Amino acid sequence: MSGWRIPSVLQQAKILLSERLSAGSIAVDATVGNGYDTLFLAECVGETGHVYGFDIQKQALTSAEARLSEAGLLSRVTFFHTGHERWVELLPPDLRRQIQAVTFNLGYLPGGDKAVVTRPETTLQALQAAFDWLAPGGIITAVLYSGHPGGKQEAERVLAWAGGLDQKQAQVLWYQFLNQKNQPPTLLAVSRHS
Numbered sequence: 038m039s040g041w042r043i044p045s046v047l048q049q050a051k052i053l054l055s056e057r058l059s060a061g062s063i064a065v066d067a068t069v070g071n072g073y074d075t076l077f078l079a080e081c082v083g084e085t086g087h088v089y090g091f092d093i094q095k096q097a098l099t100s101a102e103a104r105l106s107e108a109g110l111l112s113r114v115t116f117f118h119t120g121h122e123r124w125v126e127l128l129p130p131d132l133r134r135q136i137q138a139v140t141f142n143l144g145y146l147p148g149g150d151k152a153v154v155t156r157p158e159t160t161l162q163a164l165q166a167a168f169d170w171l172a173p174g175g176i177i178t179a180v181l182y183s184g185h186p187g188g189k190q191e192a193e194r195v196l197a198w199a200g201g202l203d204q205k206q207a208q209v210l211w212y213q214f215l216n217q218k219n220q221p222p223t224l225l226a227v228s229r230h231s
């Protein structure tokens with residue numbers, strides 16, 4: 038019997054992100070957390086690329102910094118200790134329409150305070166900024182969780198936003214397993230044509 042499995046939500050996000058990233062690319066991790074995705078993006082963009090990361094929790098950024106530092110890749114990342122909704126204010130303006138990949142992993146920090154979660158209003162603000170700043174052919178991935186308080190409402194708002202994007206401008210994919218128990222995460226991907 039083959040051990041092959043359909044890629045999990047997190048694996049599929051990485052597949053989509055890595056397809057758009059190469060040496061010299063610019064990427065954003067909108068929810069750094071413990072830095073696993075930031076590290077992955079930093080590997081994908083190579084020595085000449087750069088990753089920008091946001092998180093509102095110092096504890097998360099400390100953990101992420103340690104992870105990047107251990108991998109010798111800290112110089113490829115700029116962290117902002119603030120909300121991703123401040124995107125337009127903080128990212129260098131010359132990066133507008135130059136960003137190849139943006140990742141969001143919503144909800145709470147694993148191992149952290151479960152009351153500190155991403156919120157629909159600020160998430161939508163950041164998603165719109167991400168879309169506006171994507172390079173032609175760029176992609177946004179967002180892992181959505183429904184299991185925690187407010188998660189389902191946030192996921193619904195995000196899906197409604199993405200579903201409203203014009204198909205002439207973007208492809209919108211929603212990837213999910215229908216027979217898994219306990220409200221598993223789902224993956225939204227938005228790819229901008231031009």
Ligand SMILES: C[S@@+](CC[C@H](N)C(=O)[O-])C[C@H]1O[C@@H](n2cnc3c(N)ncnc32)[C@H](O)[C@@H]1O
Nearest residue numbers: 068069070071072073074092120121142146155
């Ligand atoms: C599910 S975790 C991210 C996990 C991360 N991708 C990893 O690899 O460990 C969600 C993170 O979003 C952060 N967060 C919550 N609101 C935010 C906001 N407005 N802007 C940026 N980050 C936020 C939380 O502090 C938390 O660390």
